[in-house]
Amino acid sequence: MWLENSKQFLATASRLLKVSGWMLLPLYLLIVIALWGAFLYAPLPDRPGADPAAIQALGDVQRIFYFHVSSAMNSFLAFFLVFIGGVAYLVTRNEKWDAFSAASAEVGIFLTTIVLTTGPIWAKPEWNTWFPWGDPRVMTELVLLLIFIAYFILRASLPEGEKKYKFAAVCGIIGFLDVPIVYLSIHLLRTLHPVVITATEIRLDPMIRQAWLMALVAIMVLTVVLVLLRTSMRLHHRAAQEMRQQLRERRARAA
Amino acid sequence: MNGNDYLFAAYVVIWTILFAYLFFLHRRQRQVARELQEVSETLERRSLGD
Numbered sequence: 211m212w213l214e215n216s217k218q219f220l221a222t223a224s225r226l227l228k229v230s231g232w233m234l235l236p237l238y239l240l241i242v243i244a245l246w247g248a249f250l251y252a253p254l255p256d257r258p259g260a261d262p263a264a265i266q267a268l269g270d271v272q273r274i275f276y277f278h279v280s281s282a283m284n285s286f287l288a289f290f291l292v293f294i295g296g297v298a299y300l301v302t303r304n305e306k307w308d309a310f311s312a313a314s315a316e317v318g319i320f321l322t323t324i325v326l327t328t329g330p331i332w333a334k335p336e337w338n339t340w341f342p343w344g345d346p347r348v349m350t351e352l353v354l355l356l357i358f359i360a361y362f363i364l365r366a367s368l369p370e371g372e373k374k375y376k377f378a379a380v381c382g383i384i385g386f387l388d389v390p391i392v393y394l395s396i397h398l399l400r401t402l403h404p405v406v407i408t409a410t411e412i413r414l415d416p417m418i419r420q421a422w423l424m425a426l427v428a429i430m431v432l433t434v435v436l437v438l439l440r441t442s443m444r445l446h447h448r449a450a451q452e453m454r455q456q457l458r459e460r461r462a463r464a465a
Numbered sequence: 466m467n468g469n470d471y472l473f474a475a476y477v478v479i480w481t482i483l484f485a486y487l488f489f490l491h492r493r494q495r496q497v498a499r500e501l502q503e504v505s506e507t508l509e510r511r512s513l514g515d
Contacts, residue, residue, distance in 0.1 A: 249473040
C-alpha cells in the first residue's frame with residue numbers, strides 16, 4: 211500500500227504536464243495574434259471632445275489597455291480557481307486540490323503584479339500620477355495582491371499536513387471574496403477608472419473590442435497553462451516528499 | 466516600417482524568448498517526472514522484495 215499516494219500524485223502530475231505541453235504551441239500563436247491585434251490592428255480610441263493632437267500625444271500608451279485589463283480579468287479567474295480548489299479540498303480532503311489552489315494563487319499573484327505595474331505606466335500620462343492612492347479600484351486590487359501574499363506566508367509558516375491545507379483552503383476562499391469587491395469598486399464608488407465593461411455590454415469601438423478579446427483569450431490560455439504546469443510541479447514535489455518520508459520510516463523500522 | 470511595427474516586432478521577440486524558456490522548463494519538468502517515476506518503481510520493487 212505504501213507509495214500509493216506518491217503514485218497517484220505522479221500519475222496526475224504527468225497528465226497535467228502532458229496537457230500543458232499540448233497547449234504551448236497554440237498559446238504562442240494566440241499571443242502573437244494578440245500582439246498583432248493590440249499594436250497593429252486596433253485603432254486609437256475616440257475621445258469625444260478631445261483635440262486629435264491630444265489623442266496623438268497620449269498616443270500608443272493606450273495600447274497597454276489590452277494586456278492590463280486582460281491580465282486583471284484573468285487574475286480574477288486564477289483566484290476563482292483558488293476558491294474552487296479550496297472548496298474541493300475541504301469537501302474531498304484530497305491533497306491534489308491543495309496543490310491546484312496554491313498553483314492558481316501563484317498565477318493570480320503573477321497576473322495581479324502585471325496589472326499593478328502596467329497600471330502606473332498608463333496612469334502617469336493619462337492621470338498625471340504614477341499611483342492614485344485612494345482610488346477604490348487601485349486600492350482593492352492592491353489589497354487582493356496582499357491577501358494572496360499573506361496566503362503564501364501562512365502556507366510557509368505551517369508544517370506540511372492536513373492542518374496547513376485546511377487553513378490554506380479557508381484563507382483562499384476568504385481571499386477570493388475580495389474579487390467581487392474589486393470588480394464592483396468602479397460601479398459603486400467614485401474612481402478614476404472608466405466603466406467600460408459591464409455585465410451586459412462592452413462599451414468599446416468594435417475593432418478595439420476584437421483586439422481586446424484576442425488578448426483576453428491569449429492570457430486566459432496562458433493562465434490555464436501556467437496553472438497546469440505549476441500544479442504538476444507541486445504534485446511532483448509532493449510525490450518526492452512522500453517517497454522520502456516512506457524511506458525514512460522504512461529505515462527506522464529496519465534499525 | 467513605422468513605430469508600431471517595430472514595437473510589435475520587439476514584443477514578438479520578447480515573447481519568443483519567453484516561450485523558448487517555457488518550453489525548456491517544460492522539457493526539464495518531463496525529465497524530472499520520468500526520474501521520479503523510475504525512483505517510485507524501484508522503491509516499489511524493493512518493497513515487494515522485503
